[in-house]
Amino acid sequence: MFQEERMLTRPAIELYQMVDTLKAAAETSRLRILVLLSQGDLTVTDLTEILSQSQPRVSRHLKLLLEAQLIVRYQEGSWAYFRLSDSDAAREFVDGVVTRLDRADPVIDRDLERLASIKRRREERAAEYFSRNAASWDQIRSLHVSDKAVEDGLKKLVGKRPFQSMVDLGTGTGRLLEVFAPLYQRGVGIDLSREMLAVARANLERAGIAHAQVRLGDIAAPPVERDAHDLVTIHQVLHFIDRPGVAIREAARLLRPGGRLVIVDFAPHGHEFLREEHAHMRLGLADGQVAEWLDEAELDLTDTMEFAPRGDAERGLTVKLWLVRDRRIQIADGTVPAAAQKETA
DSSP states (O other), X not given: OHHHHHHHHSOOOOHHHHHHHHHHHSSHHHHHHHHHHTTOOEEHHHHXXXXXXXXXXXXXXXXHHXXXXXXXXXXXXXXXXXXXXXXXXXXXXXXXXXXXXXXXXXXXXXXXXXXXXXXXXXXXXXXXXXXXXXXXXXXXXXXXXXXXXXXHHHHHHHOSOOEEEEEEETOTTTHHHHHTTTTEEEEEEEEXXXXXXXXXXXXXXXXXXXXXXXXXXXXXXXXXXXXXXXXXXXXXXXXGSSOHHHHHHHHHHHEXXXXXXXXXXXXXXXXXXXXXXXXXXXXXOOHHHHHHHHHHTTEEEEEEEEXXXXXXXXXXXXXXXXXXXXXXXXXXXXXXOGGGOOOOO
C-alpha cells in the first residue's frame, strides 16, 4: 500500500515524452554529461575537456538533452552554463539513473577526476586572487559599491536586538564581525585564506573586539557547530564559488530554529573583467535562482534591499541584500516540534 501511495505522488511523464527522455539519456556521452551536471553547473568548454570530445560534438549532445528537457542553459555574460532541469519529473528521472551507476566504472571515475581537476583550478584562481589582494581587499570592494550604504542596510535588516551567536562565512577582512559586534555575544568568521585571516585578526584587535574569532575553513563545510547560531552572514562570497546552493544549505544548517541568514551579493551584470581579472565565477545572482536555493535549504525570504550604482549605471554594479529565516519554530522550552525539525545530517 505504501509503495502504491508513493507511486501516486511521483510526477507523471507522458508516454511520448518518456520515449524522448529515454532516447536522449540512452547514449554513453549524454549519460556521462548527466552524471557531471549532477555535480554542478558546467560550461561547454568544461565538458569538452572532461569528455575529450570536440566542441561541436559536445554541443550536439547538449542540444538533444535540452530538447528532452533534462537540462537547461543559462547565460552569464559571454559564458553559457548548463545545469540539470528544475522540473520534478526530470530531476527524479536523472537522479534515478545517475544513482544506479557505478562510480567506480573506469569511464565515470575518469570523468569525475577531470571534473575535480577543473574545480581545483577554479578554487586555486580564487585563492590566488584573495592571497594577492588580502591587504587591499576592502579598497578593491569599495571600487564597486559603497560599503557604508550596504552596512547601513544590513544594520536596518538585522535590527538592534542583541543575540547570542553570529557566524560570518567568507569573512575576508572581518568587517561584518566589526559591524555587528555590539549585538552578538560570540562571533566567528570563517575564511580559506590565511592572509585574509591575518588581516581580519588585526582589524578585530584594532577595534578592540575580543568576543569574536576567525578560523581557517571552507564555507562548504564550516568548522562550527550546527543548529547553534542566531545570525549567519555571507557577504560578497557566492559569486566566487562553484556551487552557491551548497554554501547556502550549509549556512542553513548552522542556524538555530528561527535563526536568520543574510546574503549580500551583486545583481546580474555583464562585466566580464570581473571574471577574467578578479576570479568571479558568476556575474551576479538572480532573484529567481536565489529563491530556488533558499527553498532547497528550507529557508524563507523575509526581506530584500537593493543598492543601485552611483553615477554611470553601465559601469557600476547593483548590490542586493536578501534576509531569510529558518523555517523551524522554537517553542518556549527551547525544543523544536518534530514536524518542524530540519534534517541536519
